[in-house]
Amino acid sequence: MTDIEQRLIKAARDGEWLECDEPDNVVRAGLIRELLLGRHGELDPRGVRLDGAQVEDTLNLNRVQAVAGLTFKNCVINEPIEARSAGLPYLYFHGGSCAGIQADGLKVDGDLFLRRGVRMSGDHRYGTVRLLGAHVSGDLDLEGAQITNASGSALNAAGLEVGGQVLFRDGVRIIGHGDESAVNLIGARLRSNLDMSETEISNDTGPAMQVDNAGIDGDLSLIDGNRITGRGDTGTLCLINARVSGHVELTDTDITNAAGIALDAHGVQISGSLFLRNKLSIAGHDDIGAVDLANARIGEILELANTNITNTGGPAVNANRIRIGSVLALFGRTQLNAGNGPSLSLVSAHITGRLGCADTVELKADPESGPVLNLQDATVGASVRLPLEALCPGLERGAACERRRLVTLSDFTYASLAPRWNWEQWLHVIRCHTPAYHASAYQRLAAVERAAGHDGTVRRVLMAQQTDLRRRSPQSLGGPLTRWFHWLWGVLAGYGYRARRTAAALLLVLVVAGAIGWWAGQVDTRPGHLAAERVVSATNAVGTPCSTVELIGLGLDRGLPLAMTGMRARCDLDSASKKGQAFTAAIWLVQLAVWGLATLALAGYTNLVRKPG
Incomplete structure (x- = not known):
């Protein structure tokens, strides 16, 4: 056993950091696994903590139920960590670099940190950091993390459950590629808040971030300098059918998609x-x-x-x-x-x-x-x-x-x-x-x-x-004649909403009737005769002119269809002459107008003519 391995065992027992210096900084992945399984004695609750180490070979923690947590600080891990269905008290990455984490079904009793500029870069179709169905009881904190994938998702955490907060902040940079989203939180269950600030997420050939069908029991906040870029008809930031118990806030953020929907929140349910x-x-x-936001529900x-x-x-x-x-x-x-x-x-x-x-x-x-x-x-x-x-x-x-x-x-x-x-x-x-x-x-x-x-x-x-x-x-409205009557109805009756206008028009028509009667008494039809003259009687000779009052009364008598003045018994139109017939026809038109206006006035006052159109 090498000196650095002995130092690592002692540090883990004592709860100390293993601080590695060049060139003696290589630690076998197998030893880390053995420590977490408790094969080198009881470990301090502070767990296995490495600073500046280079992990050799693949760290295989599949199905390992660790007795202590694991912290990497400024370490270099050249092979993806495998931790499928593993159990850890906590898992921390502070700085350094790692080729990825394949941890479907991982259970972390405390926090999972990818912080302080840790770089995780891979070429894995299903994700550089893969946490499908994983469970983190504490916070998932990606402060300043750099996660990239040239062939798929950078962070693939569909079905993830987090008991604390999910934090993307302080310079997080996540880049994915392909039809899968750079950040995949589809169907995730987050028991608290999802906060993003100063974060860049991009995918030039697909969605940037998908939170479809996820449940967020707290707030969803994208504030202070985020930039989210995607491309394609799947969308850039997707919240399709997601459920948020708190508020959703998007502030000081750029979301772009040159070939599709930028913010797809179809069917999202937000209680706040x-x-x-x-x-x-x-x-x-x-x-x-x-x-x-089609079919969205906002409380x-x-x-x-x-x-x-x-x-x-x-x-x-x-x-x-x-x-x-x-x-x-x-x-x-x-x-x-x-x-x-x-x-x-x-x-x-x-x-x-x-x-x-x-x-x-x-x-x-x-x-x-x-x-x-x-x-x-x-x-x-x-x-x-x-x-x-x-x-x-x-x-x-x-x-x-x-x-x-x-x-x-x-x-x-x-x-x-x-x-x-x-x-x-x-x-x-x-x-x-x-x-x-x-x-x-x-x-x-x-x-x-x-x-x-x-x-x-x-x-x-x-x-x-x-x-x-x-x-x-x-x-x-119908044909030209109907439209003309509609226009006339508006002018004379205000479409049934101006009964006073109708009454005024009726009065005007009666004045016209009286004027026609008076005019007829001034027009000669043949020598010694007028279009309107006295009716021949024992006291009135043929062609005797009517008085002005009689002529006006004649017009009113002719124009009013129901109310008779009695003037026609003494003065009437000479309908045998052509001029008299013309005046008779004019009076008929007046009488027709009176009938129509009277009907409109009655309908207006009784609210009978009120068509909504």
């Missing part, structure tokens, strides 16, 4: 809140979205603040069918840039609380690809506020607008408008910034205003609806 904020940059290229808040999300191939954020227990808030200098499709898609989303978007939020999309915001079939349980400046800079309120920023509001349901956001602005969005006419947008706004007791506003909204129906969906 999801924060995407403060120098967060996400860039992808996929027709689903740079960020996929509290979804917040986007000072975040830049870009997708050159589709929507920036796809949150279709998402369920949010409290608030969806977009504020600060948040930019959602879509190359094809909406910047933010919330089709069939359900938000229990508020939907709030500050005017500083920028929604950018190709105008030819459709709306920048899709709220079709979405439901907001409280108030709603959209970024008006993003949709219509200048906040125009007219019926016409040259801005092409569109939003889909068909079957969008909400309880109220946010304070300091009036119904006229919302009405402008509906009629000028929606891709097509849809009755539900107007009906919902009318219902909100009706609930607030603003009946006058309700009438104006519903009249605007009918106008927009004729403007953008005339074919639904």
Whole structure:
């Protein structure tokens, strides 16, 4: 037995470090195995601790149930450590280098540390550090670790269970290659937090980090200078169907994918809140979205603040069918840039609380690809506020607008408008910034205003609806004659919402009737005769002119279908002459108009004519 081996045995018994100096620094892997099995006597609880050693041969700990822990500090291990189904009180790596760890089913009663710049590099298809189904009762700490693999995953820990925290921080650099992710935590069960800071994870040919179907009982935090890069349709950072009991926060982090989804959180379940904020940059290229939150469940808040999300191939954020227990808030200098499709898609989303978007939020999309915001079939349980400046800079309120920023509001349901956001602005969005006419947008706004007791506003909204129906969906009204009558109905009766206008029109028609009667008494039909003259009687000769009062009464008598003045018994039209016949026809038209207006007035006052369109 060599001198260094004797020193190692003594150090392990005494709980001391074995500090190795060149050239006497080579330690047989077999001796380390024997020590951990207790074959060289009882060991100190501090375990086997090597500093600066070079481990010779393969350290085979498969199925070893170690009596003490193992610490490597600044050691060189040229062959992968094998520790499948092994049991260790703890396992520490501080600095140095190692060709990898193959430790499926490993059980560590304490902590597993890969820290202080330890370099683990390999060329293993299934992972440089392989911890499939492993169990770590304490923390898994990768502070400053450098893990690379030229042929597969760098850290393959699918099914891993960790009782403490999982920490990636202070310069962690993990590089993988191939279809498998650089960091694989699929199906992992983490009993506390997963924290990442100052970490770089990359894979040029596949996903960077997969946490699909994992359970995290604490928080998931990616903050302070992370860079995560992947490529391909599998995604870069994947949280598909993951379950997080706490909050998820992504801050000061870059996530990129030049050929797929950047952040794929389809079906994720977060009991707390999801924060995407403060120098967060996400860039992808996929027709689903740079960020996929479809079918996600968020118990509290979804917040986007000072975040830049870009997708050159589709929507920036796809949150279709998402369920949010409290608030969806977009504020600060948040930019959602879509190359094809909406910047933010919330089709069939359900938000229990508020939907709030500050005017500083920028929604950018190709105008030819459709709306920048899709709220079709979405439901907001409280108030709603959209970024008006993003949709219509200048906040125009007219019926016409040259801005092409569109939003889909068909079957969008909400309880109220946010304070300091009036119904006229919302009405402008509906009629000028929606891709097509849809009755539900107007009906919902009318219902909100009706609930607030603003009946006058309700009438104006519903009249605007009918106008927009004729403007953008005339074919639904029928042929040209029907459309003309629809227009006339709007002018004369406000589509049944302006009964006073109908009454005024009726009064005007009666004035016209009286004017026609008076005019007829001024027109000669033949020598000695007028278009309207006294009826021949014992006291009245043929061609006797009517008085002005009689002529006006004649017009009213002819124009009013039910109320007779009795003037026709003394003064009437000469229907035998052509001019008299023309006046008779004009009076008939007046009478028809009176009938129609009277019907509209009655219908307006009794709420009979209120078609939603």
